Amino acid sequence: MADLTTDFLGITSPNPFWLASAPPTDKEYNVRRAFEAGWGGVVWKTLGSEGPPVVNVNGPRYGAVWGADRRLLGLNNIELITDRDLFTNLEEITRVKKDYPDRALIVSLMVPCDEASWKAILPLVEETGADGIELNFGCPHGMAERGMGSAVGQVPEYITMVTEWCKTYYSKPVIVKLTPNITDIRHPARAAHAGKCDAVSLINTINSITSVNLDMLCPEPMIDGKGTHGGYCGPAVKPIALNMVAEIARDPDTRGLPISAIGGVTTWRDAAEFMVMGAGNVQVCTAAMTYGFKVVQEMISGLSQWMDEKGYAATSDFIGKGVPNVTDWQYLNLNYVTKARINQDDCIKCGRCFAACEDTSHQAIAMSDDRTFTVIEEECVACNLCVNVCPVEGCIDMVELDKGAVDPRTGETVGDYANWTTHPNNPSKVAAE
Amino acid sequence: MSNSQTTPGIVPARLPGEQIARNFADLHAPYDAHEARVAADRCYFCHDAPCMTACPTSIDIPLFIRQIATGTPEAAARTIFEQNILGGMCARVCPTETLCEEACVREAAEGKPVEIGRLQRHATDALMARNVHPFTRAEPTGKTVAVVGAGPAGLACAHRLAMKGHDVTLYDMRAKPGGLNEFGIAAYKSTDNFAQAEVDWLLRIGGITLETGKGLGQGLDLNDLQQAFDAVFLGIGLAGVNALRAEGEDMGGVSNAVDFIAELRQSADLTGLPVGRNVVVIGGGMTAVDAAVQSRLLGAETVTIAYRRGQSRMGASTFEQDLAASKGVRIMANVRPVAVHGAGAAAEIELEYTTEEGDRLVGTGETLRLRADQVFKAIGQTLEGAPEGIQIEGGKIKVWDAGRTSLPGVWAGGDCAGGGEDLTVTAVAEGRDAAEDIHKVLMG
Numbered sequence A: 001m002a003d004l005t006t007d008f009l010g011i012t013s014p015n016p017f018w019l020a021s022a023p024p025t026d027k028e029y030n031v032r033r034a035f036e037a038g039w040g041g042v043v044w045k046t047l048g049s050e051g052p053p054v055v056n057v058n059g060p061r062y063g064a065v066w067g068a069d070r071r072l073l074g075l076n077n078i079e080l081i082t083d084r085d086l087f088t089n090l091e092e093i094t095r096v097k098k099d100y101p102d103r104a105l106i107v108s109l110m111v112p113c114d115e116a117s118w119k120a121i122l123p124l125v126e127e128t129g130a131d132g133i134e135l136n137f138g139c140p141h142g143m144a145e146r147g148m149g150s151a152v153g154q155v156p157e158y159i160t161m162v163t164e165w166c167k168t169y170y171s172k173p174v175i176v177k178l179t180p181n182i183t184d185i186r187h188p189a190r191a192a193h194a195g196k197c198d199a200v201s202l203i204n205t206i207n208s209i210t211s212v213n214l215d216m217l218c219p220e221p222m223i224d225g226k227g228t229h230g231g232y233c234g235p236a237v238k239p240i241a242l243n244m245v246a247e248i249a250r251d252p253d254t255r256g257l258p259i260s261a262i263g264g265v266t267t268w269r270d271a272a273e274f275m276v277m278g279a280g281n282v283q284v285c286t287a288a289m290t291y292g293f294k295v296v297q298e299m300i301s302g303l304s305q306w307m308d309e310k311g312y313a314a315t316s317d318f319i320g321k322g323v324p325n326v327t328d329w330q331y332l333n334l335n336y337v338t339k340a341r342i343n344q345d346d347c348i349k350c351g352r353c354f355a356a357c358e359d360t361s362h363q364a365i366a367m368s369d370d371r372t373f374t375v376i377e378e379e380c381v382a383c384n385l386c387v388n389v390c391p392v393e394g395c396i397d398m399v400e401l402d403k404g405a406v407d408p409r410t411g412e413t414v415g416d417y418a419n420w421t422t423h424p425n426n427p428s429k430v431a432a433e
Numbered sequence B: 001m002s003n004s005q006t007t008p009g010i011v012p013a014r015l016p017g018e019q020i021a022r023n024f025a026d027l028h029a030p031y032d033a034h035e036a037r038v039a040a041d042r043c044y045f046c047h048d049a050p051c052m053t054a055c056p057t058s059i060d061i062p063l064f065i066r067q068i069a070t071g072t073p074e075a076a077a078r079t080i081f082e083q084n085i086l087g088g089m090c091a092r093v094c095p096t097e098t099l100c101e102e103a104c105v106r107e108a109a110e111g112k113p114v115e116i117g118r119l120q121r122h123a124t125d126a127l128m129a130r131n132v133h134p135f136t137r138a139e140p141t142g143k144t145v146a147v148v149g150a151g152p153a154g155l156a157c158a159h160r161l162a163m164k165g166h167d168v169t170l171y172d173m174r175a176k177p178g179g180l181n182e183f184g185i186a187a188y189k190s191t192d193n194f195a196q197a198e199v200d201w202l203l204r205i206g207g208i209t210l211e212t213g214k215g216l217g218q219g220l221d222l223n224d225l226q227q228a229f230d231a232v233f234l235g236i237g238l239a240g241v242n243a244l245r246a247e248g249e250d251m252g253g254v255s256n257a258v259d260f261i262a263e264l265r266q267s268a269d270l271t272g273l274p275v276g277r278n279v280v281v282i283g284g285g286m287t288a289v290d291a292a293v294q295s296r297l298l299g300a301e302t303v304t305i306a307y308r309r310g311q312s313r314m315g316a317s318t319f320e321q322d323l324a325a326s327k328g329v330r331i332m333a334n335v336r337p338v339a340v341h342g343a344g345a346a347a348e349i350e351l352e353y354t355t356e357e358g359d360r361l362v363g364t365g366e367t368l369r370l371r372a373d374q375v376f377k378a379i380g381q382t383l384e385g386a387p388e389g390i391q392i393e394g395g396k397i398k399v400w401d402a403g404r405t406s407l408p409g410v411w412a413g414g415d416c417a418g419g420g421e422d423l424t425v426t427a428v429a430e431g432r433d434a435a436e437d438i439h440k441v442l443m444g
């Protein structure tokens, strides 16, 4: 069986599945049970400075988006960092790390953006024996208004500065957790890199309003007739996180910078995808909050089955292996020509492909009186919409035209690789050699 | 009095009251809101949906299901009622397995169609529970129409005409409206007095005067109606029954299945309804199945359906046959009744095996006898009371286009008229379409 052991920044854990800093990791009781359930590591719920802890709202703090059978697709929260005393947390962390030396235990931190605050807390964390720290530059609500969380994460200079302080006053790995609430994720990642961080982790939650109560005309979750934006997470955010991870992984400025991927990891497959896109491990929050700690068992068994099937002996065999396949649009091969083909034996004649293509695409599907649906190759631009709306998996194939074949739509012969940079329609094309 | 399933003869209360009540509960329990949304989510919102084509009233099924999925079952109900004002009853009684659900692409794909009937019930129940009628009448036209027969065909016709602004008088020879919805449909399909509640709700459109206890040949004459009204619609169903033509048919214990069912539907307390210990039902259609199943549910010890041809030719759908089997009804195919034996009252039925030579049914000469203290005849209903001079074809009133008969100003629809299957939903479609045609003719 495949070996799931993961070495991330020299911190080994029996598998790449860590719990993200959030309610599941808020206290000793949870973390012990998470380790017993099989989680490879945890990032402890974010700690703040010494003194009276923050307070949370006392009404609902989560909102959600569901599928038809109440499958939780997206979760939104207006929770703050830990509302428990700093020293209680530190004592618990010390005890847990001692009892679980083989698991990763990272401490998440968020203190005011001044050197003294960081200088004060870092030695306390060092004493716990935890394996590293994660700087929470991500929380989009509550803390940002106080100049912390995403308020720092949105200013690259601050990121560099705080990261440098941490590298100065703390000896173990420093992970910088990024907020997705920016326009280009590469800038904060470069800033963290400049501050000599050991890794970045992303994404934290996305600014969101999940729903509006149509009786009260108020965003939800609703606190006494008012609502506020919260942080979005869960399956719905995975595509956004995946792109951000890939962008950092392939950015020449940050290439090789270790990444801990977070955002919508719900199954082993999500984890494998993030790791192929360059993540050294993954962190999970919503899936654990939805299904409990036991979900990790499926993640472990699924990942090892896939690794066995692919012949990967260790996670390092596939981490980042897909990054070279992420490119810019302009380098995509314009001579790769495909046509949709409907497999009549699988087709159940629902007509969705027809409605989609006829009404909103290229009028490339014909419908006969007896409801036979066929692709008109002269019209098909291979957009893939029919594949995506067809309820039967595998019913519509995208068939590649051979080199030398004539595309019946354009009348042009399929040639060798050629992209936009050399295309005649491109005003700034580079002359072909 | 303590009867049991094995008490000889035809007696009431073979089962305890609670069990009878349980036996006659809803065949398909209603969905709750969550179940409905999950069921609705299975619909693919097909283009030019095949289910819709298969519905005799052409309800926009993908649209109404999507309206349920988005939390507006009342809007879904409106979509349904626009096409089929008896959408509530149809949701309960339509043999969906041979109509919309058979055509559903998910039936083809995985043998598990979207449960259109139950979803339709969810929507219509939601709107009817609000106790509102969703339609209003158009400006009065001053035209009057007589609708004869207050079954599904007549009700649908009357409603559509009233909606168009015409004044309708709705006659029925029975004391209660509803037709077979009230007197025929199996009790476990129409629970809680739904048929009457639905008629009351339907009449709230206004403009319909109901006259019960009056029928053609029962105080009414077609000529008079033609004189007094601008148009006449006949929805008189099939009031007669076929004879068995077997020896001993007149013996005590032998009766028409439809009469038994009507009595069952009208009885306030089913524990008071007598049923035989050994019941044999002759026939192979929906009526045979309903009589057989309900006999079992009342506590008959053995119930047998005796059908003269091969089982695949039975009129009852596979679903209905399976339902009968699941309730412990035995289906015997290829047997036909020869005689009922007994001293005054039925005790046994003698059946002869049959084979089919081509399309011709021939007895093999071999017979068998089954115990039978009660025998129900369910071998088909016939047209009765059709007015003089109207053209009949194949035992039904001949109709052209949207229900026009051979007599000017007279339309017909439902079971009494030719064309279409004898189903509630077909009757509704024909009544509605005749109303549209009458409207067109009257408004010229």
Ligand SMILES: Cc1cc2nc3c(=O)[nH]c(=O)nc-3n(C[C@H](O)[C@H](O)[C@H](O)COP(=O)(O)OP(=O)(O)OC[C@H]3O[C@@H](n4cnc5c(N)ncnc54)[C@H](O)[C@@H]3O)c2cc1C
Binding pocket: B093, B094, B095, B148, B149, B150, B151, B152, B153, B154, B171, B172, B173, B174, B177, B178, B179, B180, B181, B184, B185, B186, B189, B214, B215, B216, B217, B235, B236, B237, B238, B239, B258, B261, B286, B287, B290, B384, B385, B413, B414, B415, B416, B421, B422, B423, B424, B425, B427
């Ligand atoms: C036992 C049984 C079970 C059935 N189960 C189902 C089922 O599960 N699903 C389904 O879709 N269909 C079922 N059907 C068929 C369905 O009930 C009929 O197709 C439908 O009721 C026909 O409607 P209609 O309006 O044409 O006739 P009817 O419902 O028969 O209504 C005719 C009305 O006309 C009245 N009438 C008759 N003669 C006269 C007259 N001379 N003057 C005035 N009024 C008159 C009658 O009293 C009656 O009210 C069943 C039928 C039977 C007999």
Ligand SMILES: Cc1cc2nc3c(=O)[nH]c(=O)nc-3n(C[C@H](O)[C@H](O)[C@H](O)COP(=O)(O)O)c2cc1C
Binding pocket: A020, A021, A022, A023, A045, A046, A075, A076, A077, A079, A080, A081, A082, A108, A136, A138, A139, A177, A203, A204, A205, A232, A233, A234, A235, A237, A262, A263, A264, A265, A283, A284, A285, A286, A287
């Ligand atoms: C209720 C809740 C509280 C959270 N609190 C923190 C926190 O204190 N510190 C932090 O870095 N991230 C916090 N997060 C963000 C998660 O760690 C994680 O980045 C995010 O939920 C995306 O991962 P997921 O899709 O697996 O949930 C919180 C998330 C939730 C749902």
Ligand code: SF4
Binding pocket: A340, A356, A357, A361, A362, A363, A364, A365, A375, A379, A380, A381, A382, A383, A384, A385, A386, A387
């Ligand atoms: S790929 Fe796009 S254009 Fe081609 S048939 Fe499908 S939907 Fe139409």
Ligand code: SF4
Binding pocket: A342, A346, A347, A348, A349, A350, A351, A352, A353, A354, A373, A389, A390, A391, A392, A395, A396
């Ligand atoms: S969407 Fe798929 S199943 Fe439906 S008609 Fe098109 S090819 Fe067939």
Ligand code: SF4
Binding pocket: A350, B042, B043, B044, B045, B046, B049, B050, B051, B052, B061, B062, B065, B103, B104, B105, B106, B114, B116
């Ligand atoms: S055929 Fe089935 S899936 Fe398609 S619209 Fe009708 S109910 Fe929905």
